[in-house]
Structures are given as structure tokens and as C-alpha cells.
Amino acid sequence: MKRSLFLKTSGLSVFTMTILPQKALGFSKDLNDPEPLNNELVKEFVVAGHKTLPRVKELLEEYPNLIYCRYDWGNGDFEEAIEGAGHLGKKDIANYLISKGARVNLFVLTMLGKTELVRPILEAYPNLLNALGPHGFTLLHHAKVGKAKILEKYLLEQGLDKTHIPIK
Template identity: 40%
Template sequence: MNRKQFMRTGIVTALFPAMTLRAGTQMGTDEKLDPLLVKEFVGKAHTDIDRVKVLLANHPTLLNAAHDWKRGDFETALGAASHVGNKEIVNFLIASGAQTNIFTACLFGQLEVVKSLIQLFPDTLHALGPHGFTLLHHAERGGDENQELVKYLKGLGLTRTKVTLY
């Protein structure tokens, strides 16, 4: 076995138990989520990492659940943490297996990821996240280190950080 094969085997071996555990906590359950529990989880994901951890430990299927605030304004915990710029909670949710998206990429200033998605799907530039927050909003919430991404988005014509949904 050469070094390259050894490294691949080691990585797969190291990841397999974690992958199995994660899959086991999210699959094979018939649990119906209480809408009030989803609302609490999404609401707490804006600011309260300790409560998010407890809720997710007790109800793993909350991870990608969305709350409908009204009229189709859907928000997941990841969406909540992303639009307020709470990187600690975002990182925790992603590490737990949350479905990432372009809004989260904007929060973290992932210029090449955002460029690639917009080149592939140009109308994504005008996508709206929870509560009508735009890609520009998420990029600005990421902080000063996101200036290159902010400049790119503005160069494409984005000026608004929020669009009224209703």
C-alpha cells in the first residue's frame, strides 16, 4: 500500500463512523415535527447556540426543517443564523449536516462559489432568502473580509439588501 492509498483509506475509515452516526440520527424515524418546535428551533437559531444544540440533540430531524412565518416566508435554522451573521451557529449547523446554500456562501465570503453558481444559474443573483434578505445582505453580514464579494455583487447590479415580501 502506497502513501496515497493509505491516506485515502485513513480518511474513509475516520469518516465512516461519523457518517453512519449522522445517517442514523436523521433516517429511519417516523417522527412528525411539531410546528411550534420547528418555530422555536428556527427562532433560537438567530442567537442561542446552547438551545439550538439541545433541541437538535433531542430532535435531529429539526436540522433542515423550515418554519413558514406567513405567506411562504420559509426559514430554516441555517437561514436564520445566516441572515443575522451568526457564524458560530452556522458552523455548528453545517457540521451537523445542514443543507448549505448560496446565502451561506455569501455570509462566508465564498466569492468563487457564488460566482460559479451565478454563472451557471444567472437568475440566482436575485434570489431571496428568509424575510426577503438578498445575497448582498448576507455578504455584508459576513463582515469586512467580504468586501470583494460585496463589490462583485454590486457590480452585477445588486443594490438592495432586503425586498418586501408582502
């Protein structure tokens, strides 16, 4: 093969293998894509989810997509507003966020005492018994703060005796 043909073929191959897959898989930023929400705004919403329903409502009204946002507290410790409500036992905030379309998870369901949902999941996926929520709070912690006595008893019977395991 001639050197010039080799260089053209190699260049085309590099272009095809790097640029086109990124375009096809949507990895490149479209100039019409919206900017990410401000990180401090996301943090404010997640903090409000821990304790302040009126502020949660106010922020959601102005920025509806905050409902899907997670704040990174560092070292992979991500948290959504609903998860803050979950580990502090704030059922009113959790239920409000669920009514607005928040992504509910096993920890929040445990705090809410949804035994009919939590038990079948843990029976199907027993290793989730030891899963850690934001900040390392366990399912047992969530059952206790939610006063979900049936789930608390069930978790203890399954061998879960810790409420917190540091993740940092």
C-alpha cells in the same frame, strides 16, 4: 355494452385511476409513519438558529431531525435555522449546523464569504443574483452581515444594490 358491465368497468377504472397511483407514488399515509415534529418546536429551533448556539445544540441533541425543518412565517416565507444564522451573520451557528449536516444554500455561503463557491454559481445562473432569501433578504444583505467584502463588491458590480425586498 350492458349497463351492469359498464358500471363495473367504470367503477374499476375510477378505483384504478385514484387509489392505485396514490399507493404507488406514496401519497397515502402509512400507519407506521412517524408524526410530524411539533410546529412550535420547529419555530423554537429556527428562532434559536438566529442567535443562540447553546440552544441550537440542545434542541438538535434531543431532536436531530430538526436540522431539516423549515418554519413557515406566512405567505410562503419559509426559513430553516441555518438561514436565520445566515441573515444575521452568525457564522458560529451556521458552521455548527453545516457540521451537523444542514442543507447549506447560496445565501449562507455568501454570508460565510465563500467566494470560490458563490461566484461560479452566479456565473452559471445569473438570474440568482436577484433571488430572495427568507424575509426577502438579498445576497447583498448576506454579504454585508457576513463582512464578505469581496462578495459584497462583486454583487454591487453585478448590479445588485438592494439588501431587502419585501415578500409579504
